[in-house]
Amino acid sequence: xxxxxxxxxxxxxxxxxxxxxxxxxxxxxxxxxxxxxxxxxxxxxxxxxxxxxxxxxxxxxxxxxxxxxxxxxxxxxxxxxxxxxxxxxxxxxxxxxxxxxxxxxxxxxxxxxxxxxxxxxxxxxxxxxxxxxxxxxxxxxxxxxxxxxxxxxxxxxxxxxxxxxxxxxxxxxxxxxxxxxxxxxxxxxxxxxxxxxxxxxxxxxxxxxxxxxxxxxxxxxxxxxxxxxxxxxxxxxxxxxxxxxxxxxxxxxxxxxxxxxxxxxxxxxxxxxxxxxxxxxxxxxxxxxxxxxxxxxxxxxxxxxxxxxxxxxxxxxxxxxxxxxxxxxxxxxxxxxxxxxxxxxxxxxxxxxxxxxxxxxxxxxxxxxxxxxxxxxxxxxxxxxxxxxxxxxxxxxxxxxxxxxxxxxxxxxxxxxxxxxxxxxxxxxxxxxxxxxxxxxxxxxxxxxxxxxxxxxxxxxxxxxxxxxxxxxxxxxxxxxxxxxxxxxxxxxxxxxxxxxxxxxxxxxxx
Amino acid sequence: xxxxxxxxxxxxxxxxxxxxxxxxxxxxxxxxxxxxxxxxxxxxxxxxxxxxxxxxxxxxxxxxxxxxxxxxxxxxxxxxxxxxxxxxxxxxxxxxxxxxxxxxxxxxxxxxxxxxxxxxxxxxxxxxxxxxxxxxxxxxxxxxxxxxxxxxxxxxxxxxxxxxxxxxxxxxxxxxxxxxxxxxxxxx
Numbered sequence: 001x002x003x004x005x006x007x008x009x010x011x012x013x014x015x016x017x018x019x020x021x022x023x024x025x026x027x028x029x030x031x032x033x034x035x036x037x038x039x040x041x042x043x044x045x046x047x048x049x050x051x052x053x054x055x056x057x058x059x060x061x062x063x064x065x066x067x068x069x070x071x072x073x074x075x076x077x078x079x080x081x082x083x084x085x086x087x088x089x090x091x092x093x094x095x096x097x098x099x100x101x102x103x104x105x106x107x108x109x110x111x112x113x114x115x116x117x118x119x120x121x122x123x124x125x126x127x128x129x130x131x132x133x134x135x136x137x138x139x140x141x142x143x144x145x146x147x148x149x150x151x152x153x154x155x156x157x158x159x160x161x162x163x164x165x166x167x168x169x170x171x172x173x174x175x176x177x178x179x180x181x182x183x184x185x186x187x188x189x190x191x192x193x194x195x196x197x198x199x200x201x202x203x204x205x206x207x208x209x210x211x212x213x214x215x216x217x218x219x220x221x222x223x224x225x226x227x228x229x230x231x232x233x234x235x236x237x238x239x240x241x242x243x244x245x246x247x248x249x250x251x252x253x254x255x256x257x258x259x260x261x262x263x264x265x266x267x268x269x270x271x272x273x274x275x276x277x278x279x280x281x282x283x284x285x286x287x288x289x290x291x292x293x294x295x296x297x298x299x300x301x302x303x304x305x306x307x308x309x310x311x312x313x314x315x316x317x318x319x320x321x322x323x324x325x326x327x328x329x330x331x332x333x334x335x336x337x338x339x340x341x342x343x344x345x346x347x348x349x350x351x352x353x354x355x356x357x358x359x360x361x362x363x364x365x366x367x368x369x370x371x372x373x374x375x376x377x378x379x380x381x382x383x384x385x386x387x388x389x390x391x392x393x394x395x396x397x398x399x400x401x402x403x404x405x406x407x408x409x410x411x412x413x414x415x416x417x418x419x420x421x422x423x424x425x426x427x428x429x430x431x432x433x434x435x436x437x438x439x440x441x442x443x444x445x446x447x448x449x450x451x452x453x454x455x456x457x458x459x460x461x462x463x464x465x466x467x468x469x470x471x472x473x474x475x476x477x478x479x480x481x482x483x484x485x486x487x488x489x490x491x492x493x494x495x496x497x498x499x500x501x502x503x504x505x506x507x508x509x510x511x
Numbered sequence: 512x513x514x515x516x517x518x519x520x521x522x523x524x525x526x527x528x529x530x531x532x533x534x535x536x537x538x539x540x541x542x543x544x545x546x547x548x549x550x551x552x553x554x555x556x557x558x559x560x561x562x563x564x565x566x567x568x569x570x571x572x573x574x575x576x577x578x579x580x581x582x583x584x585x586x587x588x589x590x591x592x593x594x595x596x597x598x599x600x601x602x603x604x605x606x607x608x609x610x611x612x613x614x615x616x617x618x619x620x621x622x623x624x625x626x627x628x629x630x631x632x633x634x635x636x637x638x639x640x641x642x643x644x645x646x647x648x649x650x651x652x653x654x655x656x657x658x659x660x661x662x663x664x665x666x667x668x669x670x671x672x673x674x675x676x677x678x679x680x681x682x683x684x685x686x687x688x689x690x691x692x693x694x695x696x697x698x699x
Binding site: 058198312361396 | 535536538539541542543546571572573574593594595596597598599600601602630633637641645648649652653655656657662665666667669670672674675676677679680681682683684685688
C-alpha cells in the first residue's frame with residue numbers, strides 16, 4: 001500500500017469520536033485519512049475468550065493515583081480500528097436535556113455550551129444507522145416513541161431477576177436500548193450484519209458483526225466513500241507553523257512518516273488526547289488540558305440466585321431503569337442496568353472486590369452459573385483534585401506515562417451509597433443470596449473541556465481548539481460534565497456535529 | 512468432582528472432543544488449545560528461588576496443581592515480555608518489583624511451615640501489602656479461570672458458542688450448552 005502524504009483532514013483515533021466524523025466528511029468528498037494506533041479486528045477473527053482478546057484494549061501502562069484509583073485497560077480503554085466500540089457493551093441510552101444543565105439546576109458541575117436539540121438531531125440519525133434494538137416506547141426523557149429501528153433483544157437471566165426485584169419495589173424498568181441487532185440489517189460499505197446470537201461476549205469483541213462497533217458501521221461507510229484508514233499507526237509528533245498545525249508524524253512498522261494535513265482532529269480518548277496535547281505543548285494556554293477528569297460512578301451489586309442464570313449468555317445489559325435519574329439529595333442521578341458477566345471478569349472482580357482467596361474463591365466460583373448483577377451509571381462532578389498529568393516514567397516509545405488522579409467527591413460517594421443500598425434491596429427482593437458490592441468507576445471523561453471562554457476551556461462548542469486554527473478534538477475529553485448516560489452515543493453525536501461544522505467551513509472555502 | 516483428575520489433563524479425550532467440535536469457532540478453538548499446550552518452562556524473570564516461592568504462594572492464593580496449571584510460569588513469562596494490563600497503582604513500583612517485594616516480605620520458613628502457617632503468613636501479607644496482594648491474586652485468578660478445564664469445572668461452556676444461544680432466560684439451558692456439556696462428559 002502506498003501511504004498518503006497529504007490529507008485535507010487527518011483523524012487520530014477511530015473510535016466513537018473519530019469514526020462518524022470520518023464517514024461524514026468522506027461522504028461529502030473530503031480527502032480524509034485516519035491514523036489508528038491499533039490494528040484491525042474483523043469479526044471472523046474474534047475468539048470467545050477474554051484473555052485471547054486482550055489485543056482490543058489499550059494496554060500501555062497508565063499510573064492510577066488518588067484515593068479511588070481508576071482501572072484502565074479492560075475496564076474502559078480500547079485500541080484497534082473501531083476504538084473502544086470494539087469492547088463497549090453497546091448500551092446506548094440518550095443523555096437527557098437536564099444532563100446538559102447541571103450547573104443551572106444544582107449550582108455545581110458545568111453546563112454544556114450547546115442545546116440539547118443539537119444532540120437530539122444527531123441521535124435521530126445515529127440510532128437507525130447503527131441499528132439500535134430497543135423498546136417501542138422508551139419511558140424516560142423526551143421523544144421516546146418509535147425511537148428504535150429494531151425490537152429489543154431478549155432479556156437474559158439477570159434482566160428477568162432485576163425486573164422481578166424492581167417490580168416488587170415499584171421501580172419501573174424497560175428493555176434497554178442496545179446497539180446490537182435483533183434482526184439483520186444492511187450496512188452501507190459492509191454488507192449484511194446478522195442478528196445477534198446472544199453470545200454475551202460484547203466486552204471481548206463481537207464475532208458476528210451484530211454489534212454496532214464502528215468498524216462494521218461508520219468506518220465501513222467511510223472507507224466505502226474513499227476514506228483511508230491506516231492501522232498500526234502511532235502518532236509521535238505534530239508540526240506547526242504559527243497558529244496552524246501542518247501535519248502529523250507517526251510510527252508505522254518501525255518507520256516514522258509524515259502526513260501533511262489542512263485540519264487535524266484528535267479523537268484518541270480522554271487519556272491519550274490530553275496526553276498528546278501536554279507532550280507536544282499544544283492548545284493549553286488555559287492550563288485546562290488534563291483538568292476536570294471524570295469517571296462515571298459505577299458501583300455493581302452481585303448476587304447468587306437459586307435459579308440458574310448462566311450469566312455469560314445474552315446481551316449483558318438487557319434491562320434499564322432511569323427512575324433514579326433524579327434523586328433527592330444528589331447532584332444529578334444515575335441509571336440502573338442489569339448485567340451479565342464473563343467468567344474471568346467475574347472471578348477477578350470478585351477477588352479484587354472482596355479480597356477472597358484460597359478454597360473460598362473456588363467455592364464461590366462453583367456458583368458462577370447462578371450469578372447476576374446490577375450496575376449503575378451515574379454522574380460525576382469535575383474537581384480540581386481529579387486530573388491527568390505526565391509522569392517521569394517513560395513507556396516503550398520513550399514518552400512519559402500518564403498519571404491520572406481520581407478521588408470520589410462527596411456527591412459521588414452519596415450516589416454510590418444510595419445506589420448500593422437500592423440495588424441490595426432489589427436483589428434481596430428478587431431472592432439473591434451471597435450479595436456483594438464491587439465499587440468501581442467507568443469510562444474516561446473530561447480533560448479537554450469545551451466552552452465558550454478560552455480562559456477556562458480547551459475547545460469551543462464545535463470542538464475547535466481555542467489556541468489553534470485547525471486543531472479539533474472529537475471524543476469524550478471535551479465533555480463539560482459526565483452525563484448520567486453511557487457516553488458512546490453522545491460522543492458520536494458530537495462527532496457528527498463537528499463534521500457538519502467542518503463541512504460548513506469547506507463550503508465557505510475556509511478549509 | 513469425580514472427573515476432576517481426568518479433566519485437568521489437557522489431553523483428556525472428553526475435553527479434546529469438545530474443543531475439536533464444530534461447537535467452537537476457529538479462533539476460539541485455537542486460543543484454548545494453545546493455552547492447554549503451554550508447558551511449564553524454567554523461570555526467566557524470577558530467580559529459581561523466587562519462582563519456587565511464587566509458585567507456592569500461588570497455590571495458597573488460588574489452589575491448583577502447578578504441574579497441570581503453570582500459573583506462576585504464566586506470570587514469569589508476562590513480566591519477561593514486559594506486558595501490562597494497562598494500568599498500575601501509582602503507589603506501587605512496576606509489577607515485577609512489586610511481586611518481589613511481596614515475596615520478600617514473607618517469613619523465612621514460609622516454604623517449610625505447615626498449611627496453617629502459610630495461611631497465616633498470606634493473611635498477614637494481604638493486610639500489609641493490600642494492593643500488591645490484590646494484583647497478584649487477580650493475575651493468578653485470571654490464569655486459573657481462563658483455563659477451559661477449570662471453566663468446565665464450574666459448569667461454564669460459553670466458549671462453545673459457534674451456533675450462538677437461543678435459550679438465554681432464567682433457568683434455561685440452551686440445547687447447544689447441553690450438547691457441549693455432554694461432549695465434555697459434564698452433562699448436568
